[in-house]
Amino acid sequence: MQIPAPPQTQTPAAPQAPAAPAHTLRIVVLNPAHGGADTGARGPSGAAEKDLVLEFAQIVGDALREQGFQVVITRRGDTDPSFDDRATIANAQSDAIFISLHIGSTGPAGTVRTYTYLFPSVAGPNTTAGGQTQGVNAMAVQPAAPPPGFLPWREAQQPYAQQSRNLGDLLQVELAQKFKGSPEISSSLPVYELRSVATPAVAVEISNIAAGSQQLEAMAAGLADGIARAVAAYKTIYPAGGK
């Protein structure tokens, strides 16, 4: 009886099409939240979240550039682009991620918390404490993959949810090392500014506005270093995040 050769020896190697350029993380979109008439949180001494996050974005941007990333900042001055405008800036980039910067108004001073967008219809391990009703949970079936090109703008973040969590967790691990008392992993919340962003996207909430400008500014270097390290680490697992 003749034993057929294993199939792999019968099949000549398919000629390789020229490789598509590999997706690699190149661009970090930094979003200093608020701006213009929207001051964000205000500290007792008058410090405004909108001004502090703009400063942080410059310092974090410098650290990212040193790691070889291109940096796009969604606002340069004291303006307040809409969530959609900011998402549009992010979505125009290829091979990018989106990091929104906030100063906290309720969180513990001196810590940093990272959030990814929680879609109401997707029940994950992070959704159980959200006070969702049984009705919502009952509808939380795994959604079918939408046809390409038909994803509603408001759900643009959905295909990136897992990648965003990966990015958020890497950020949180780095930042927890620098800022004691910070959580060990990221959390998911309905952070609406992230939902229309079609790249991995996270919001980073820094300390508490009540800590005052001086204490907050003292965190900038550590924050920038932590974010740059986490983004460099995330680059090694990025591929599918690219467009």
Ligand SMILES: [Zn+2]
């Ligand atoms: Zn804010």
